Amino acid sequence: MANEKRVPSSSFLIAAYTTPSLNVGNEAQGTNFPLSLLRSLYLPSSGHVDVAAAHAAVRKLPDVKRKRILVAGGAGFVGSHLVDRLMLMGYEVIVADNLFTGSKRNIEHWIGHPHFEFIRHDVVDPLMVEVDQIYNLACPASPPHYQLNPVKTVKTSVMGTINMLGLAKRVKARFLLTSTSEIYGDPLEHPQKESYWGNVNPIGPRACYDEGKRVAETLTYAYRQQNGVEVRVARIFNTFGPRMNAADGRVVSNFVLQALSGKDITVYGDGTQTRSFQYVHDLVDGLVALMEGECSEPVNLGNPEEYTIQTFAEIARNLIGRESRIVNLPATQDDPKQRRPDISRAKEELRWEPRFSVKQGIEETVEYFRMLKEAGYIK
Numbered sequence: 001m002a003n004e005k006r007v008p009s010s011s012f013l014i015a016a017y018t019t020p021s022l023n024v025g026n027e028a029q030g031t032n033f034p035l036s037l038l039r040s041l042y043l044p045s046s047g048h049v050d051v052a053a054a055h056a057a058v059r060k061l062p063d064v065k066r067k068r069i070l071v072a073g074g075a076g077f078v079g080s081h082l083v084d085r086l087m088l089m090g091y092e093v094i095v096a097d098n099l100f101t102g103s104k105r106n107i108e109h110w111i112g113h114p115h116f117e118f119i120r121h122d123v124v125d126p127l128m129v130e131v132d133q134i135y136n137l138a139c140p141a142s143p144p145h146y147q148l149n150p151v152k153t154v155k156t157s158v159m160g161t162i163n164m165l166g167l168a169k170r171v172k173a174r175f176l177l178t179s180t181s182e183i184y185g186d187p188l189e190h191p192q193k194e195s196y197w198g199n200v201n202p203i204g205p206r207a208c209y210d211e212g213k214r215v216a217e218t219l220t221y222a223y224r225q226q227n228g229v230e231v232r233v234a235r236i237f238n239t240f241g242p243r244m245n246a247a248d249g250r251v252v253s254n255f256v257l258q259a260l261s262g263k264d265i266t267v268y269g270d271g272t273q274t275r276s277f278q279y280v281h282d283l284v285d286g287l288v289a290l291m292e293g294e295c296s297e298p299v300n301l302g303n304p305e306e307y308t309i310q311t312f313a314e315i316a317r318n319l320i321g322r323e324s325r326i327v328n329l330p331a332t333q334d335d336p337k338q339r340r341p342d343i344s345r346a347k348e349e350l351r352w353e354p355r356f357s358v359k360q361g362i363e364e365t366v367e368y369f370r371m372l373k374e375a376g377y378i379k
């Protein structure tokens, strides 16, 4: 693969990109693939690519095992990585996405594949398709994006989840909700276990997302109880990686892009707030393990490696090796002060835990954004 021959400038990156044997996923769960194969789906290549002629090879499954899977929000950052994995595993995948924060570019390498279908669709409207499983990832997830139109964010979480659950009920599909660590709000318990009920300001600027996802969880268990729908709930902690929207506004893409351009690295507040960051391929492993497994309780999916935002800014600057200054801007309202998942349930029930360190993930992400810049996709 072309990118493995490149010699990136930082010694960290050299180590990461000359390890061709690195795999993602879990062999027993069929999610295992070489990292180099996944990279080939998101690292830009030079020149023009005939996408229809360039589909990656997918596993051949017998008809009875080839599930039909709907991924709502499948053109987004996490959704598109999930789609890659499900396609490579040999399933038939339908992506429904309104392309509000998602992008066709994230899935264009599957367009024209006989196992793949894209529907431009907003989940606030009902959808009827025959499927065996539904992953509901449809919702803006970055704070600046979800706060842009808070009413729409609530509608997407609530009506979108009702529509997807209604579909699951009608076609007897298993349903997975991607919930969030944000349902714990500004947590008074640390680290956060699934049994913690949270500390959410119901009328603050984050409420449209936090409360929207809390109602989505309520709806999920109500459909289970009332209609016998098979449900799964993932509470996703901060996730980063290739295909984050460059204008996303979340901390990892902001810091990496700022450091790559030699601009100021913007820490909101005093930087003592903490987050725990997981690399996107680990999350995808966890989502598939949850969907395929037997656990119907909510499950935290995150990497317990916790950093203050100030330290994280220093890591970004040191890793990328530019002369960026770290500057402190005003804190945002209701910003959670600490966040770290307790992942005992995921370990026990799904046999899942993150395999990428934050450092490895950041190296991969830096390389991704560096290549996007070099290819002229972003400034």
Ligand SMILES: O=c1ccn([C@@H]2O[C@H](COP(=O)(O)OP(=O)(O)O[C@H]3OC[C@@H](O)[C@H](O)[C@H]3O)[C@@H](O)[C@H]2O)c(=O)[nH]1
Pocket: 141, 142, 143, 180, 181, 182, 236, 237, 238, 239, 249, 250, 251, 252, 254, 255, 266, 267, 268, 269, 273, 275, 309, 332, 335, 336
């Ligand atoms: O440029 C920036 C961006 C962000 N930050 C800070 O970095 C921390 C993380 O902020 P992010 O915007 O990346 O993400 P948050 O943790 O606030 O919310 C996230 O939570 C979990 C997921 O469900 C969602 O992806 C998102 O809502 C916050 O303390 C934020 O104030 C900066 O200091 N500078």
